[in-house]
Structure formats: structure tokens, C-alpha cells
Amino acid sequence: MASSSPVPHRALLAGLLAALAMLGPFCIDAIFPAFPEIERRFGAGPVTMQQTISVYLFAYAALSLFVGAMSDAWGRRMIILGGLVVFLVGTIGCALAPSMRALLVFRSLQGASAGIGMIVGRAIVRDCFAGPAAQKLMAQISLIFGLAPALAPVIGAWLVAWDGSPLASPPNWLVGWHALFWALALFTLALIGLCLAVLPETHARERRVAFLPRTLFTNYRNIVSDSQFAALALALTFNSAGFFVYIANAPAFVLRILDLDQNHFPWLFVPAISGLMLGALLTGRLAGRVPVRMLVGAGYGVMLGASLLNLVIAFAVQPARVPWTVLPVAIGAIGVNLVAPALNLLVLDRFPQYRGGASSVQAFLMLTFSALLAGVLGPLVAHSALSLAITSSAFYLIGLIGWRWYRRVAKRIPEKIDGDAAVIAAAGTNAD
Numbered sequence: 001m002a003s004s005s006p007v008p009h010r011a012l013l014a015g016l017l018a019a020l021a022m023l024g025p026f027c028i029d030a031i032f033p034a035f036p037e038i039e040r041r042f043g044a045g046p047v048t049m050q051q052t053i054s055v056y057l058f059a060y061a062a063l064s065l066f067v068g069a070m071s072d073a074w075g076r077r078m079i080i081l082g083g084l085v086v087f088l089v090g091t092i093g094c095a096l097a098p099s100m101r102a103l104l105v106f107r108s109l110q111g112a113s114a115g116i117g118m119i120v121g122r123a124i125v126r127d128c129f130a131g132p133a134a135q136k137l138m139a140q141i142s143l144i145f146g147l148a149p150a151l152a153p154v155i156g157a158w159l160v161a162w163d164g165s166p167l168a169s170p171p172n173w174l175v176g177w178h179a180l181f182w183a184l185a186l187f188t189l190a191l192i193g194l195c196l197a198v199l200p201e202t203h204a205r206e207r208r209v210a211f212l213p214r215t216l217f218t219n220y221r222n223i224v225s226d227s228q229f230a231a232l233a234l235a236l237t238f239n240s241a242g243f244f245v246y247i248a249n250a251p252a253f254v255l256r257i258l259d260l261d262q263n264h265f266p267w268l269f270v271p272a273i274s275g276l277m278l279g280a281l282l283t284g285r286l287a288g289r290v291p292v293r294m295l296v297g298a299g300y301g302v303m304l305g306a307s308l309l310n311l312v313i314a315f316a317v318q319p320a321r322v323p324w325t326v327l328p329v330a331i332g333a334i335g336v337n338l339v340a341p342a343l344n345l346l347v348l349d350r351f352p353q354y355r356g357g358a359s360s361v362q363a364f365l366m367l368t369f370s371a372l373l374a375g376v377l378g379p380l381v382a383h384s385a386l387s388l389a390i391t392s393s394a395f396y397l398i399g400l401i402g403w404r405w406y407r408r409v410a411k412r413i414p415e416k417i418d419g420d421a422a423v424i425a426a427a428g429t430n431a432d
Helices: 010-029 032-042 046-074 076-095 100-114 116-128 131-145 147-161 177-198 213-224 227-248 250-257 266-286 292-316 327-348 352-381 385-412 421-429
Strands: none
Touching (some): 010 076, 010 100, 010 116, 010 147, 032 046, 032 100, 032 147, 032 250, 046 076, 046 116, 046 352, 076 100, 100 116, 116 327, 116 352, 131 266, 147 177, 213 227, 213 352, 227 352, 227 385, 250 385, 266 292, 292 327, 292 385, 327 385, 352 385
């Protein structure tokens, strides 16, 4: 049920929540063009540089487990503002880092707070809207949010190449890869000001759940032991992984497999993120008009079709080259965002009394796997276009298995779901 608290206009709320959610992916992708310069500055190798992504994601995952529950207990607005302040401190620390070890520490601090906007933002959407309205808002947020990974490497490359003009003799700690983090710090300051000005509290005091270890453990045990949640989390995690395997290994994919230079990351990111945005746009247009079961089925059809095309191109086009090798990545991304908004809402509505906690657990599972993908599995499969295509296809297939599992369980264990979410759940569980 929507909250009675005053909220901004839906378009303004979508823009604000998308900007908050953009911090996480922007902070991952913008640093890729800076890899060569940071390697030279600190004498780091490729494996060490990959840890700037994996430590960020592990911290992101660990803190995401508590962020939603904290917002259930203390309110959405305070947690978002606190997270932005922590992110600002971490970003300034990265800009001033004197060593690789210090950079990794401050990247962890960034990661610990970067997911707050995404996780708490989902709970805000469901606090304020229900049914197709919530689904449309989720799609609007995904559409705007999709700009971050597309723009991040472009902006990152421009900032890394900035020579300080029109400043006279700028200090070294202000230009090059440092400028990337200073720009991100300014963006964070702007978000803090915007949240103070327009973001209301949407989680009423009478609906809050105490943040107690015993309560938290009980809630999370209820969440992870729920078979419908497990199936949805499996689907969301592996849908995302089928796409993210390319993003996490962007330096290897762009610089080694495609044999391009650091200014050509847009060859991957622009098509890939355009696919995500097109999927979000289609979801927003079709929400309330097409049954969720059909929309999700179409999304998986697109993902599996893209997987087949990816395998064919990986075999036929050797050596790998643009645009052919990136085309299936873009098509698969369309399917990912045809599916994601509906599945995210189903996750939230499994536990209406602690939606923030459900969002946290789902994000923790997805991010932990993403961190393992970036730091452990990724380097093992990022040696050829074919190995990446096989890995991505396997992930999409596992995502489909999760969705089919959810539908079987939901038909077998019917339960009353809060508010208009019953419409979504019914649409997702109708027999073919």
C-alpha cells in the first residue's frame, strides 16, 4: 500500500532515485580508463588493479545486508543521507590516496555506502506506489539509471586526460586519475543537497521494525528460507551476471580481446547500456497492459536468443572485433531489463512488513556473486570472446531456471500478498 507521506512528483522521484542508484555502477565503470595511469603511479599489475573492483563489490555486498533493515528501523531519508556522507569521505580519500593499499581501503569505503541509494530507493518506490504504478516507476528509474554505465567510461576517460585547463599549473593531486574522484565528490555533494531539499520520509514511524540482532536474524532467516524468494533471487542474480560478466571484465574485453585502447570503452558500454535502457523503456510502456508472465517470458526469450547469437559470432568472427562481438551483449541487456522490474517488485512484496530487509538480502546475494565474478571467476574466463559467450549464456539459462522454479512454487503455495502486488504475483504465476 502506498504511503500517506507527501512525495515528490513521480518524474522527480524517479530522477532522484535513479541518480542515487547511479553512484554504484558509475563508480565501477568510470575507473576503467584510469587503470593504465594508476598502474604506472603505484607499480600495480593487472590482478591488483582488478581488486579495485572486487574489494568495492565485496564491501558493497556486505553492507547491503544491513542497509535495508536499517531503513526499516530508522527511516529511509536518514539512511540515504548518512550513506551519501560516508560515500563522500571515501571518494575524497580515493582522490588523495598516497598508495595502492590506501586506494583499496577507500574503495572499500565507497563500496560500503554506494548501494544505499539503490537498496533503499526500491523500498521507497514500494512505500509510495503499488501495482502497475510501481512497476512503471521502477522502469523509469532503470531507464535513467542506465545512463551511468554508458557515460561513466566516457566521462572517466575525459577526466583522466584533463590537463587542468584553464587552471594555471594545477597540482598533481588534482588532475589525471585524481580528477575522476574529485568530480564524483562534487556529484555526491549535489545529491546531498538535493535529498535535503526534496526527499521526504516515506516510511512512517508506526510501520518501523526495530533494528535488533535477534529480530534481524529472524527476519533474514524467514527471507532466505522462503522458496519463492530463493527462486526470484536466483533469477535476478544470474540474469544480472549474464550481462555483468562483460562489465566486470571490461579492461580485458576491450583492451585485450577487442585489441582497442583506453579511449574505446564506449564500444562496449554504449551498446550494452543502450540495450538496458531500451528494455526499461519497453517495460515502462507495457506495464499494466501486458501480463507480467508474458513480459518476463519475452525477456527470457530475448536473453536466450542473444546467447545463441553470441555463441555463433564467437565461433565465426575471429579475431573478435566490433561491432559484431558487442551486438549480442546489447540484445541480452534488453531482455535483462524486460525482466528485472517485475521480479524486483515480486521480491519486495514477499515480505511487505520489512521490504527494506528483503531488498537488502536480494542485493547482498547479487553483489556477492558479482564480486566473485569480478575478482575470481572473471579473470578465468576473460581470455577469449568464446569463453565469455559461454559463461554469459550459462548464466542466462540459470536465470530462466530460477524463474521457472518460482512459478512452480508459487502455484503450489498460494499466499496472500500485500496490496496490489497480488495482481503482479497472479500474473506471474498463471499457467501457460
